[in-house]
Amino acid sequence: MKRFISTLIFIAICAVVIAQEKGKASYYADKFEGRKTASGEIYQHQLKTAAHKTLPFGTKVKVTNLANNKSVVVKINDRGPFIKGRIIDLSKSAASEIDGVLPGIIDVKIEVIK
Structure with a gap:
């Protein structure tokens, strides 16, 4: 029981820490259209x-x-990015909505929506 409670506390602390994050964002290349994501969605x-990398799917x-x-508000449905310094990979339409397609890599702040 103590281990279970410790695990819950750890998860709660992680959720608070990751509630806001700043870093670099990129977007999916055209070659990924129609491919399966880590969550199983296309x-x-x-x-x-x-x-x-760590936020739960959905x-x-x-x-x-x-x-x-x-x-822009997005739903996490995949794992990545796997390039040092990047914190999120956006779909092309999400990147377009915040003017991120032309530069390709942009500085962003991400906030988990409760």
Whole structure:
């Protein structure tokens, strides 16, 4: 029972720590259209989805482009990015909504939506 309670406390602390994060975002290349994501869903450019290394699948995240303050809400349905310094990979439509397609890599803040 103590181990169970310790685990719950650890999860709660992790959730608070990761509730907001800043870093680099990129977006999925065209070659990923129609491929299966880690959650089992099929990736589609027009859906507002994203990949994150640790957040649970289905988590809603507000992503804000720090250069222009534009935001988009995405659902985590994949794992990644696996390139050092990047914290989230956005679907192409999500990146487009916050003007992230042309630069390719942008500085963002991500916030978990409760």
